[in-house]
Amino acid sequence: MAEPSGLGIEIRHLFKIFGPSPAAHVQKVRDGLSKAELMARHQHVLGLNDINISVPAGSIQVIMGLSGSGKSTLIRHVNRLIEPTVGEVLIGGADVVKMSKAELLQFRRHQTAMVFQKFALLPNRTVLENTVFGLEIKGMPRNVQVERAMRWIERVGLGGFEGRYPNQLSGGMQQRVGLARALANDAPILLMDEAYSALDPLIRMDMQTVLLDLQKEIRKTILFITHDLDEALRLGDQIAILRDGKVTQQGTSQDIVLRPADDYIANFVKEVNRGRVIRAEAVMAPPGPTEGPRISRVASLDEAMRLLSRSGAQTAAVIDEAGRIVGSLDLPLIVSSMAPHEPEMAQNDQRVPLFS
């Protein structure tokens, strides 16, 4: 059933502690007990520590973190594959944590779909049979299942492969099946758990493009888990960085790259291709001379540099969507912005770099 698109996800004060008596230790964690201390003193593992994330409907929220940071635990709370210790997960106003067993089944069938790191395709089913899985569970008529599944198989570029078994496909193609299976469900929320981490880099880029293209038309609320900062920056409208079960920074890709909240994040950001991430508006100088090429304020520094060097001009004017000049960029400014300098801390709210 085509659900009305447009459910946001609101995670509030979510804690997850693993161990024999997790509830007893929540207060200590609230009072500032660290993950290491909880382990050493009480033999409980702190999975998630006071998570607050709000994902607007129709946007891509990336959760980034290294292994053990709790990101896979977090995404499993959204469809309650893991029970939280305390907290709320509000989706369209309903608290997933409070749902009964029957409500939860209906919620999973109609509101969410999930893509897995290891694909989790059924080996005894063909591509088509795998893609209809969610629809079968919902109890849809067979002809609707097949018709809808075939549409998505075509859409993810697997037309002609519907009779193959997963074993006969490459990793990238298998994950396309995983994606088709999730999209065929037509749920407003798409959960992607390290969906591309098992793929090699070129295929991964390719699949990211597939997702971004699809998102332009489907406008789902997507929660995307990754350990790869480049992937996070490319896909995320919003990014949350998770470390030891705690969100250490939330913001747009610009926020993360230009104003990393701490040394840990700054360390990550150092390795990022800044030219591709930073936008013109984030580093531009006040409006200057009006001759020279025009650059959109959302253009990346890479694009700005290509445009400037091709035109041969010294400075370019940065314009907004209405075509008004809102700033200027010259080559030295671009180059210095692209070079990773000493991390600027968040409190140092200076948009124009020092050496311009």
Next chain:
Amino acid sequence: MNWFSSFPQMNDSSLTALKKAIDEGFRQFTRQYGDTIEGFFTPLQAFLIWAERLMINTPWPIVLAVVGAIAWLASRRVSVTAAAIATLLLIGYFGMWEDTMRTISMILVCTVLSIAIGIPIGILMARSAAVQGCINPVLDVMQTMPSFVYLIPVVMLLGIGRVPGVIAVVIYALPPIIRLTNLGIRLVDRDMLEAADAFGSSSWQKLRKVQLPLALPTIMAGINQTIMMALAMVVIASMIGVQGLGQPVLKAIANQYFTLGIFNGLAIVGIAIIFDRVSQAFGLRLQKHREAVHG
């Protein structure tokens, strides 16, 4: 120091009294409930007789055609099909057709019963550690207890005939199908179950669409083992009146008829090989999707 050199056992008179009491109790139980229990098994008896008549009364060319068709459908291999038909032809030529039909009908009934009882028990075991903990020791007993021992109470309760034979065979042949059903379901990848959960499967949907299909090759191996063990019981079952290839073997043992023994023994081996190859080929065909690998 007497207790040191000879074991301090229970004194003889109380031991005899204990054995007598148990025997008496069981005899009492038999006298009281024997008819009820026999009544309970009457439908099984009727089914057994019906199956045996069906096999014997069907003209032999039709039986051959059916066996050939089953072998072909299960294995899709000419060699397996031809071997099955040739074996049956040889058995018939050497005058053992009727006994063989009796044995096959018996084995089929025992296998169907074992599957019908074993798969649900295996599923229950896979779903609960407690059930597994209770049933495992029972299976151990069933597999290690000498079959003659449980023939005694069965014969006391039900007398001699087909039904006690079937019960003895099923007790012996049941453990592998239970164990392998349990194992097959437990071996299903956790990722698959998580995916099924994420799409909102109820536990019945999970069982039917994910666990059983993925466990099927293992379950097939269990069925194969069950058939083989049922065949191994044919001779022992003939001691309590089950007719078929076991009876001539028994006669051969008693009278030292070497040729009679070896002919019927080989016939048992022949059907065992047919059952084994056909069911294995079927199991293999279920896993076709694993063979073709990308790359």
